[in-house]
Amino acid sequence: DQQVKQNSPSLSVQEGRISILNCDYTNSMFDYFLWYKKYPAEGPTFLISISSIKDKNEDGRFTVFLNKSAKHLSLHIVPSQPGDSAVYFCAASGMTTDSWGKFQFGAGTQVVVTP
Amino acid sequence: DAGITQSPRHKVTETGTPVTLRCHQTENHRYMYWYRQDPGHGLRLIHYSYGVKDTDKGEVSDGYSVSRSKTEDFLLTLESATSSQTSVYFCAISGGTSGTQETQYFGPGTRLLVL
Numbered sequence: 001d002q003q004v005k006q007n008s009p010s011l012s013v014q015e016g017r018i019s020i021l022n023c024d025y026t027n028s029m030f031d032y033f034l035w036y037k038k039y040p041a042e043g044p045t046f047l048i049s050i051s052s053i054k055d056k057n058e059d060g061r062f063t064v065f066l067n068k069s070a071k072h073l074s075l076h077i078v079p080s081q082p083g084d085s086a087v088y089f090c091a092a093s094g095m096t097t098d099s100w101g102k103f104q105f106g107a108g109t110q111v112v113v114t115p
Numbered sequence: 116d117a118g119i120t121q122s123p124r125h126k127v128t129e130t131g132t133p134v135t136l137r138c139h140q141t142e143n144h145r146y147m148y149w150y151r152q153d154p155g156h157g158l159r160l161i162h163y164s165y166g167v168k169d170t171d172k173g174e175v176s177d178g179y180s181v182s183r184s185k186t187e188d189f190l191l192t193l194e195s196a197t198s199s200q201t202s203v204y205f206c207a208i209s210g211g212t213s214g215t216q217e218t219q220y221f222g223p224g225t226r227l228l229v230l
Contacts, residue, residue, distance in 0.1 A: 043205055043221030105157035
C-alpha cells in the first residue's frame with residue numbers, strides 16, 4: 001500500500017501563476033516531509049522540507065504547507081516559471097530511530113508551465 | 116551539488132545474468148541508499164547503508180543485495196536479473212559531518228533494461 005499519495009499525475013499552469021501540488025499520507029507516524037523536483041534523465045533534486053512542528057515553510061518562490069490533522073501537505077510555487085516544468089515528488093519519513101531516513105515517496109506530479 | 120556518480124549510466128542485460136551497479140560519493144556522507152523508480156510508484160527504497168559494512172533492507176529488497184566496504188562506494192547487485200527489475204535506479208546520500216540523516220541527495224541514475 002502506498003502511504004504517500006499524489007493524486008494528480010499532471011498539472012498545467014500558465015507562466016506567472018501559482019502552481020499548487022498536493023500530497024496526502026496515511027501513516028500518522030510521519031513527521032518529516034520533503035519535496036523533490038526531477039528533470040528527465042537526472043536525479044531528483046531537493047527543493048524544500050517541513051517537519052511536524054511547523055505548518056509552513058518558505059524558501060523563495062516555494063512554500064510548503066502541512067496540515068497534520070488532515071494528513072495533507074501542499075507545495076505552492078509562486079510565480080511559476082518555465083524552468084519549473086518537471087516532475088515533483090513528495091516524500092515522508094518518521095522521526096524514530098527505526099524509520100528515520102526511510103522515506104516513502106509519492107508517485108509524482110508532472111508540472112508543465114506554459115508561456 | 117553533492118558529488119555522487121553512478122556507473123554504468125545505462126545497461127542492457129539478459130534475464131538470469133548478474134548485474135552490479137556502483138554508486139560513488141566524494142562527500143564523506145555516512146548514509147547511502149538505493150532506490151528504484153517505476154511509473155506509478157515514485158521512488159522505492161531497496162537497501163540502505165548507515166556505515167561501512169552496515170546495511171539494511173528497504174521496502175523492495177527481494178532479488179537485490181548490497182555491499183559497502185568503504186565510505187565512498189555502495190554497490191547494488193542483482194544476483195540473477197529478471198524483467199521485473201527493469202527500472203531506473205538511483206543512489207542517494209545523506210548525513211554530512213553533522214551526522215544527521217535529513218536531506219537526501221541523489222545521483223544521476225542508472226537505466227537498466229533486462230531482456
